[in-house]
Amino acid sequence: MKNPRPLRRLLASAGLALAATSPLAFAPAGALAQSAPPGHHDPKGKAPSKFTLDVLERSRATLPFGDTRDFDEQKKGFIAPMKDLKIRADAGHVAWDMERYQFLLQKDGYDSIHPSLMRISRLNMNYGLYEVVPGIYQVRGFDLADISFVRGKTGWIVIDPLTAAETARAAVKLFQEHVGKGLPIKAVIYSHSHGDHFGGVRGVVDEADVRAGKVQIIAPRDFMQHTISENVYAGNAMNRRLFYQYGVLLPASPYGHAGQGLGMNIAAGASGLIAPTRVVEKDIEDFEVDGVRMVFQNTPNTEAPSQMNTYIPAMKALWMAENVTGTLHNIYTLRGAQVRDPLNWSKYIARALYLYGQEAEVMFASHHWPRWGNARVQEVLRGQRDLYANMNNQVLHLANQGVTINEIHNVYKVPPSLQQQWFLRGYHGSPEHNSRGVVQRFLGFWDANPATLIPLSPADSAPLYVEMMGGADRIIARGKQLHDEGKYLLAQEILNKLVYAEPKNQAAKDLLADVFEQLGYQQENPGLRNSFLAAVYELRSGIPAGASPNSSGPDMIRAMSTELFLNFLGIRMDSRKAEGMRFTINLITPDNGEKFVIEMENATLTNLSGFLSPKPDLTMTIKRTDLEQIMGGQKTLEAQIASGALKLEGDASVLAKLASTMVDFDPRFQIMPGTKVRDTGAYKALPYEAVPRQTIAE
Ligand SMILES: [Zn+2]
Numbered sequence: 001m002k003n004p005r006p007l008r009r010l011l012a013s014a015g016l017a018l019a020a021t022s023p024l025a026f027a028p029a030g031a032l033a034q035s036a037p038p039g040h041h042d043p044k045g046k047a048p049s050k051f052t053l054d055v056l057e058r059s060r061a062t063l064p065f066g067d068t069r070d071f072d073e074q075k076k077g078f079i080a081p082m083k084d085l086k087i088r089a090d091a092g093h094v095a096w097d098m099e100r101y102q103f104l105l106q107k108d109g110y111d112s113i114h115p116s117l118m119r120i121s122r123l124n125m126n127y128g129l130y131e132v133v134p135g136i137y138q139v140r141g142f143d144l145a146d147i148s149f150v151r152g153k154t155g156w157i158v159i160d161p162l163t164a165a166e167t168a169r170a171a172v173k174l175f176q177e178h179v180g181k182g183l184p185i186k187a188v189i190y191s192h193s194h195g196d197h198f199g200g201v202r203g204v205v206d207e208a209d210v211r212a213g214k215v216q217i218i219a220p221r222d223f224m225q226h227t228i229s230e231n232v233y234a235g236n237a238m239n240r241r242l243f244y245q246y247g248v249l250l251p252a253s254p255y256g257h258a259g260q261g262l263g264m265n266i267a268a269g270a271s272g273l274i275a276p277t278r279v280v281e282k283d284i285e286d287f288e289v290d291g292v293r294m295v296f297q298n299t300p301n302t303e304a305p306s307q308m309n310t311y312i313p314a315m316k317a318l319w320m321a322e323n324v325t326g327t328l329h330n331i332y333t334l335r336g337a338q339v340r341d342p343l344n345w346s347k348y349i350a351r352a353l354y355l356y357g358q359e360a361e362v363m364f365a366s367h368h369w370p371r372w373g374n375a376r377v378q379e380v381l382r383g384q385r386d387l388y389a390n391m392n393n394q395v396l397h398l399a400n401q402g403v404t405i406n407e408i409h410n411v412y413k414v415p416p417s418l419q420q421q422w423f424l425r426g427y428h429g430s431p432e433h434n435s436r437g438v439v440q441r442f443l444g445f446w447d448a449n450p451a452t453l454i455p456l457s458p459a460d461s462a463p464l465y466v467e468m469m470g471g472a473d474r475i476i477a478r479g480k481q482l483h484d485e486g487k488y489l490l491a492q493e494i495l496n497k498l499v500y501a502e503p504k505n506q507a508a509k510d511l512l513a514d515v516f517e518q519l520g521y522q523q524e525n526p527g528l529r530n531s532f533l534a535a536v537y538e539l540r541s542g543i544p545a546g547a548s549p550n551s552s553g554p555d556m557i558r559a560m561s562t563e564l565f566l567n568f569l570g571i572r573m574d575s576r577k578a579e580g581m582r583f584t585i586n587l588i589t590p591d592n593g594e595k596f597v598i599e600m601e602n603a604t605l606t607n608l609s610g611f612l613s614p615k616p617d618l619t620m621t622i623k624r625t626d627l628e629q630i631m632g633g634q635k636t637l638e639a640q641i642a643s644g645a646l647k648l649e650g651d652a653s654v655l656a657k658l659a660s661t662m663v664d665f666d667p668r669f670q671i672m673p674g675t676k677v678r679d680t681g682a683y684k685a686l687p688y689e690a691v692p693r694q695t696i697a698e
Contacts, residue, residue: 152290153291163196234336239667316359495508
């Protein structure tokens with residue numbers, strides 16, 4: 001590998017450490033027959049084909065490149081650049097790096113990057129401090145999200161303190177050097193429950209000042225409930241899928257990671273959380289924050305389960321959180337989460353348009369750049385309102401005519417009038433995966449064809465296909481032909497079957513990788529591009545080995561309810577190890593007044609809040625704060641018993657039985673067949689550890 005450093009950094013950002021041998025060193029020598037284009041990170045890498053170049057050229061011809069308003073808006077109000085393009089994490093590694101994306105500024109385009117993706121990535125290279133209007137400033141390009149500063153009577157109000165303390169601290173420093181005048185931060189507003197909007201709070205304010213009442217923290221309704229819950233139950237799977245959506249292993253290059261649409265990438269620093277001191281409970285609340293009147297509009301179940309917009313009447317400034325950014329957002333997110341409600345989302349945008357959008361003179365948000373002038377504000381609000389409504393209504397229109405989840409992405413088309421507006425392009429959501437998401441939300445996975453009702457697993461059906469197609473050589477020959485004709489979607493159909501049937505067939509994997517690589521280059525949407533290119537990486541070189549992932553920080557554990565933790569234990573336990581077990585545990589946490597009955601029966605672990613069993617096998621009494629040490633893996637259950645923090649009454653042996661059912665989830669489980677290079681086996685969680693990992697940015 002020519003340059004292992006980006007990979008090392010990216011692995012660090014995923015909580016992994018690079019093994020001594022680079023995974024790319026596993027590439028067999030024979031694969032070097034066709035040489036990679038210059039600058040490609042992979043010796044097996046291919047240049048874009050003439051078919052891919054045609055696809056990109058056709059897209060370019062249909063897109064409104066004559067509309068350059070985004071570039072004017074993106075640079076308007078520029079005050080100062082980011083001086084050091086790398087921000088170090090307190091732990092020593094690089095938490096943020098804009099240096100590796102400089103290639104995007106060196107040329108107007110690359111033939112391996114979709115021109116529209118290239119465009120948004122160049123726009124997102126706007127690292128520095130900007131004035132929105134006098135009294136409102138933004139630091140952009142220091143993380144996936146923007147951090148905003150609003151002038152209060154006695155200090156500053158921060159909106160959305162980024163993902164990591166280190167990047168947030170660097171942003172505050174730049175801000176204070178130029179316009180902050182050293183005035184204190186008096187309040188922090190979390191716009192919503194995704195990690196890139198609160199995780200850096202400890203780089204902005206001191207918790208002691210929050211406790212002492214010097215700093216107010218304001219959040220939307222149900223914020224704490226949702227900060228972590230979205231990522232716990234399927235957390236390991238979501239983290240693994242982030243390798244695809246965010247291209248975690250891909251070096252930044254024209255052939256690899258070329259931006260993430262919402263921003264360039266996610267900072268890899270220390271994420272924390274300080275609980276809000278004031279929660280906006282009503283649908284709309286109007287109060288002063290450090291002397292500035294703010295109108296908060298809760299918008300639950302939109303881009304996040306807990307989110308709010310904010311209007312500042314004196315400045316005619318409308319903060320649209322992540323409900324309205326410069327892109328079509330995710331209705332379905334590729335890392336995996338519950339499908340969002342696009343109709344509800346559209347209605348909340350419409351409500352903001354009618355409540356505040358009639359007079360707002362500037363609109364700003366948690367990603368991208370502001371929009372100035374009421375006409376422009378309305379234009380963007382109306383377009384966004386219509387985009388989510390159209391996607392919801394017209395996908396259902398088609399579904400009601402029998403179009404299924406397996407066809408909708410090929411049938412549903414965004415209306416041309418919406419396609420021609422840059423701020424509605426699919427830089428985070430794509431029309432393809434979002435339209436499938438809408439069908440999933442309303443009808444679920446089944447297309448109602450009984451053949452897909454209880455299908456064989458791909459690995460079980462593939463051998464018959466391979467046999468019927470005449471074996472591997474014939475499939476490879478035909479696959480190569482389809483590849484050479486630019487029929488990549490057809491080629492992937494048959495090669496994918498072969499790879500499932502013969503996971504060790506490297507020639508098959510390499511050819512499928514070549515097909516995916518072209519499909520990756522053709523995508524406008526970074527999540528789709530990264531997913532294809534991530535699979536390419538793993539098919540060619542295998543999943544790299546690495547050290548243990550980071551456990552959750554104490555803030556995230558504190559944000560996890562005991563019920564969520566107990567539910568998660570029910571997911572971590574392996575039923576097959578629990579057959580025949582039967583016991584009942586009462587759990588009491590006196591410091592917060594909670595109690596639970598936990599039962600193991602029928603190889604299933606259940607819990608019920610607010611109840612105790614009259615005849616438990618064991619009663620456990622422990623303060624919630626001491627339980628958190630166990631949940632976070634800082635202390636073992638045994639240590640808490642020995643110290644007296646955990647009091648047991650009854651048969652303690654049931655705890656050993658319960659522990660024996662707990663399984664560690666492999667953070668690098670195999671996605672593409674035959675890509676597991678070797679068992680990394682490094683990670684062992686404590687029997688009762690929660691392991692929710694980081695909160696996931698969106
Ligand atoms: Zn975000």
